[in-house]
Amino acid sequence: MTNRQIVLDRLPGAxxxxxxxxxxxxxxxxxxxxxxxxxxxxxxxxxxxxxxxMQGATYRSALEGGQVxxxxxxxxxxxxxxxxxxxxxxVFADIGWQEYGVAPGRRLEKLPDLKPETHLLSVFGIAGLTxxxxxxxxxxxKAGETVVISAAAGSVGSIVGQIAKIKGCRVVGVxxxxxxxxxxxxxxxxxxxxxxxxxxxxxxxxxxxxxGIDVFFDNTGGDVFEACxxxxxxxxxxxxxxxVSQYDGAAPPHGPRGIPxxxxxxxxxxxxxxxxxxADQNAKALADLQAWVKDGRLKVKEDIxxxxxxxxxxxxxxxxxxxxxxxxxxx
Amino acid sequence: MTNRQIVLDRLPGAxxxxxxxxxxxxxxxxxxxxxxxxxxxxxxxxxxxxxxxMQGATYRSALEGGQVxxxxxxxxxxxxxxxxxxxxxxVFADIGWQEYGVAPGRRLEKLPDLKPETHLLSVFGIAGLTxxxxxxxxxxxKAGETVVISAAAGSVGSIVGQIAKIKGCRVVGVxxxxxxxxxxxxxxxxxxxxxxxxxxxxxxxxxxxxxGIDVFFDNTGGDVFEACxxxxxxxxxxxxxxxVSQYDGAAPPHGPRGIPxxxxxxxxxxxxxxxxxxADQNAKALADLQAWVKDGRLKVKEDIxxxxxxxxxxxxxxxxxxxxxxxxxxx
Numbered sequence: 001m002t003n004r005q006i007v008l009d010r011l012p013g014a015x016x017x018x019x020x021x022x023x024x025x026x027x028x029x030x031x032x033x034x035x036x037x038x039x040x041x042x043x044x045x046x047x048x049x050x051x052x053x054m055q056g057a058t059y060r061s062a063l064e065g066g067q068v069x070x071x072x073x074x075x076x077x078x079x080x081x082x083x084x085x086x087x088x089x090x091v092f093a094d095i096g097w098q099e100y101g102v103a104p105g106r107r108l109e110k111l112p113d114l115k116p117e118t119h120l121l122s123v124f125g126i127a128g129l130t131x132x133x134x135x136x137x138x139x140x141x142k143a144g145e146t147v148v149i150s151a152a153a154g155s156v157g158s159i160v161g162q163i164a165k166i167k168g169c170r171v172v173g174v175x176x177x178x179x180x181x182x183x184x185x186x187x188x189x190x191x192x193x194x195x196x197x198x199x200x201x202x203x204x205x206x207x208x209x210x211x212g213i214d215v216f217f218d219n220t221g222g223d224v225f226e227a228c229x230x231x232x233x234x235x236x237x238x239x240x241x242x243x244v245s246q247y248d249g250a251a252p253p254h255g256p257r258g259i260p261x262x263x264x265x266x267x268x269x270x271x272x273x274x275x276x277x278x279a280d281q282n283a284k285a286l287a288d289l290q291a292w293v294k295d296g297r298l299k300v301k302e303d304i305x306x307x308x309x310x311x312x313x314x315x316x317x318x319x320x321x322x323x324x325x326x327x328x329x330x331x
Numbered sequence: 332m333t334n335r336q337i338v339l340d341r342l343p344g345a346x347x348x349x350x351x352x353x354x355x356x357x358x359x360x361x362x363x364x365x366x367x368x369x370x371x372x373x374x375x376x377x378x379x380x381x382x383x384x385m386q387g388a389t390y391r392s393a394l395e396g397g398q399v400x401x402x403x404x405x406x407x408x409x410x411x412x413x414x415x416x417x418x419x420x421x422v423f424a425d426i427g428w429q430e431y432g433v434a435p436g437r438r439l440e441k442l443p444d445l446k447p448e449t450h451l452l453s454v455f456g457i458a459g460l461t462x463x464x465x466x467x468x469x470x471x472x473k474a475g476e477t478v479v480i481s482a483a484a485g486s487v488g489s490i491v492g493q494i495a496k497i498k499g500c501r502v503v504g505v506x507x508x509x510x511x512x513x514x515x516x517x518x519x520x521x522x523x524x525x526x527x528x529x530x531x532x533x534x535x536x537x538x539x540x541x542x543g544i545d546v547f548f549d550n551t552g553g554d555v556f557e558a559c560x561x562x563x564x565x566x567x568x569x570x571x572x573x574x575v576s577q578y579d580g581a582a583p584p585h586g587p588r589g590i591p592x593x594x595x596x597x598x599x600x601x602x603x604x605x606x607x608x609x610a611d612q613n614a615k616a617l618a619d620l621q622a623w624v625k626d627g628r629l630k631v632k633e634d635i636x637x638x639x640x641x642x643x644x645x646x647x648x649x650x651x652x653x654x655x656x657x658x659x660x661x662x
Binding site for chain 2: 238256259264268270273
């Protein structure tokens, strides 16, 4: 009746996240009380936001040293004290980096029976919905427009680019390294990829978008955000999804220049969003996503790592840009 | 047949704008050609944007050393070679800082006969329309919400705050000095004023908006923008109108922190705008503004300085926060 857990032993503060900030602990398997269910973790989702949660309060309260590391998971119901869930059902849970956890049943929803089940954590999960709403609601792309995506090889970015192609846009992905770039253009159908690690990144970006950017879907903030901001067309839209370049390490010495001057002169609309804001439109989004995957227009890239004990290095690697598509850990 | 002109003798670059950047010149009165009109300047509008035009291309091309200083004016038609304008008609013109100028008639529209005529440059001119559209279109204020305005004692800000009061909002103005603050609260009906020059500005701002900011109408950028950004409520709206704190002098060493992280977590919408974008809605806006002035709910503050030769110091003073309400120079 053991329960292996990975705790966030201490907060990294202004340091880069490292293995030493975590500790593997042997806990006890909890017992569900009234209205609760016992869950067994199958897959734990890794997201750059995990690191942002360590910086302070965001859309959830800040993580604290000593707690089981937080993270979303695809979990199986083992024992249920609620009517709408039975053993064997799969749910999306927020019980963190551990093998077993207890959660109130009213917050859990039985997930559809769908293969491969990992898609419930990637294209039909938070990543797919984030890409869908961020691009279509905040970006408002029109056919023929140019869409630029930062962290384009990541879980969200790789879906954003494909949806933008579906919508008839010209799509440029910003990602680290030539190999990721080739993957975006050759396998996912992006029109161009630009390597932000190249010393002449800004020149390359300008060459890739000679007429400017209509929609910028930003996952990174920082220098890429700044470069794209300067490249926006008038009345362009920037969907602010994340700021991964600013999560891991010391606070950046400065924010982007041209804020808010460029927002004014280019009449930009910047709109931050968190995917839960659009929950009432999830059904439509999922139907579209499923149809696009089914007919092959939307390719799913998952980066699955085995072993609870590998969670810290998997997250650290993600922050270093190791992954392509949706990274998760099989427990 | 002389024509006194003030030329922008040389660009200020990264220096603060000073009288030495201008020169008074004796030009010749021009002769209107076919389709043109000869205009005599009555009032020249002074706007912080005048300084921004010296930095580079904005929504108009950059100013150059040696040219007659650019600026909007209320001018009288002296000679007309077009059918829709006759001598004595008033127009809003873009002939710059000079007594006489020639302009193509097709770009000019006869202004209504309205007293005092200076209102055509303030509340019924660019300033009033900017306040109206920026607040109502970009800010989308609802009754009961808290609206914060930077450069609140300026030509645009002082109107924004009053319109926000008309719409039933709680209004907090940020302005420099206790005296401006008293004017905002005691004469214009703002609920509170906060002095951005106070050493404890951030604390005072927080105290003035304990529940956060729904709408921030930003004319200044810089530190005030940053402080308000941190004070925004989730789903707040920021109307980016200008960045006067960044126009005069060297480029700021850094932009605001929290960009774009806070835009994400607070789901902010930032939308830059230039008043001309809403030209098709001018009639409705002017009707509302005129009605509000007529019934006394909208007070008009104009800061009128005499003499073409005083244009440079009037602009420099405006950049230093000297003025209240709409500053203009009578020529």
